[in-house]
Amino acid sequence: MKLRTYLLLANMISIAFIIILLVAFYRYMLLSMDQFIWLTSATVGAAIVSALLHFLLLRPIEASVRRVGEGAGRIAAGDLEARIEHTGFKEFRQLADQFNHMGSSLETSFRQVKAAEASQRELVANMAHDLRTPLASVQSYVEALQDDIIQDEETFRNYLATIRSETVRLGNLIQDLFELSTLDGTKQEPDELKLSIVEDVLVELLPRFTKPIALKSLQLIVRLPDRRVSIIIAPRHLQRILQNLLENAIRYSPKDGLLSLTAEEIEDPYGKLVRFEVCDEGEGVPVEERERIFERFYRSEQSRSREGGGSGLGLSIAKLLVEHSGGQIGIQPAGKNGSVFWFTLREAVDAKKTSEI
Structure with a gap:
């Protein structure tokens, strides 16, 4: 049953009930004939006016409901860009807002699913x-x-x-x-994070690169803060980030080139950060590829040459580890040649106490 028919039927039932009451009042001598005729005429007239008002006032409501139905039908048919107009009564405008928000969420989710499938x-x-x-x-x-x-x-x-x-x-x-x-x-919760002392991590990590650095006759320069710095990340994760960035720098560095690993404290509105930079003298990364360099399996060389030996996953892992620890990572050019891979991590509040131990 349509909404208009339902409301009109409800109105007619109420009018019929009033007329039945008038007949009962007239039968039991509560009303005279003239009063009965006038009241019945008034009731019938009110019914006619009410029916006309129902017809006129329900049209915008029907239009709003129809728009919602058509929008839902378009989405059901696969048109996730379907939206409805913000017209009509306040409640229907709110309904249109919620419907359009639902459509946007569905469209975003569908695109994410498609992107995940493609990935x-x-x-x-x-x-x-x-x-x-x-x-x-x-x-x-x-x-x-x-x-x-x-x-x-x-x-x-x-x-x-x-x-x-x-x-x-x-x-x-x-x-x-x-x-x-x-x-x-999985993502680590804050209370599961451990503290890493930068100097201790590097003391364990850097000896692993003695042979590959010697094979290419590279020179590695390490610059650290004057005091022991503690940052909020598990030591093995910091070690893996630096390992991946150093492996990448060594892989693309020319023979007899210069590498540098720098860690410095910087200020931000929420406290101190430690910024790490791994700089090489390779050919650098083109501007158009810097946004994609941290994607999985992405390699700068389009020929997918295996000469460098990289799997294309190291930078992706580094990015995930940094972001899971609340930091940022990026790349920038290093002068005429080479690249600077940088990342930031938050310094522990008790870093000064750690340095005194």
């Missing part, structure tokens, strides 16, 4: 590519060794070294993927 497809494709290359290399070298093609001892050892390096690369890629999925799935 998942890209992730699977990149994983397949990155896993297939070292696996194919390992397979070819193993087959060569099985067929006794290699008789020279030095070549034999080189083959084994290559197989080992490729398996290590596979292990690192799988570990990166595992850590990335772990970071996506």
Whole structure:
């Protein structure tokens, strides 16, 4: 039943009830004939006027309800951009606001789902590519060794070294993927965060880079605050961030180049921050790629060359770790050549006490 018909029927029932009462009053001599005729005529006239008013006043209400219904139908048909006009009574304008907000939320959610699906497809494709290359290399070298093609001892050892390096690369890629999925799935609560002393983290981390730095004859300069600085992040997470940024800097640095790792205290409205910078003298990152450099599997070289050996996940992991700890991360050019990867983390309130221990 339509709304107009329902309200008109309700009005007619009330008028009929009034007329029945008038008939009862006239029958029991409570009304004279003239009074009965006048009151009945007035009631019928009021019914006619009420019906006309119902017809006229319900039109904007029906129009508003119809617009909501049409908008809902368009969304149900897949048109998530459907919106309704803010016209009519106050309640219907509020309903239109809520409907349009719902449509915007659905559209945003749908786009996020589509983006997640596209990212998942890209992730699977990149994983397949990155896993297939070292696996194919390992397979070819193993087959060569099985067929006794290699008789020279030095070549034999080189083959084994290559197989080992490729398996290590596979292990690192799988570990990166595992850590990335772990970071996506859970977020640390503030009370679970631990304090890291920058100097202690670097003392443990930097010896790992002695060999790769020596192989490219690089010079590493480290600049730290004069006192021991404590920041709000788990030591292993700070270590992983710096490790990924240093590996990236070493990978793209030219031979005999200069690297620098700097940590300095800076002020902000909410307290002290520690800003880390890892600077290299590589070719740098083009302006149009700086927004995407922290995406998963994204590499600056469009040819996807494996010469550098990167998996394209290190910077993504660094970004997630920094953001999970409430910090920021970015990249900027370093003069004519090179790049500066920077990130900030909040300094612990009791940093001064820590330095006195």
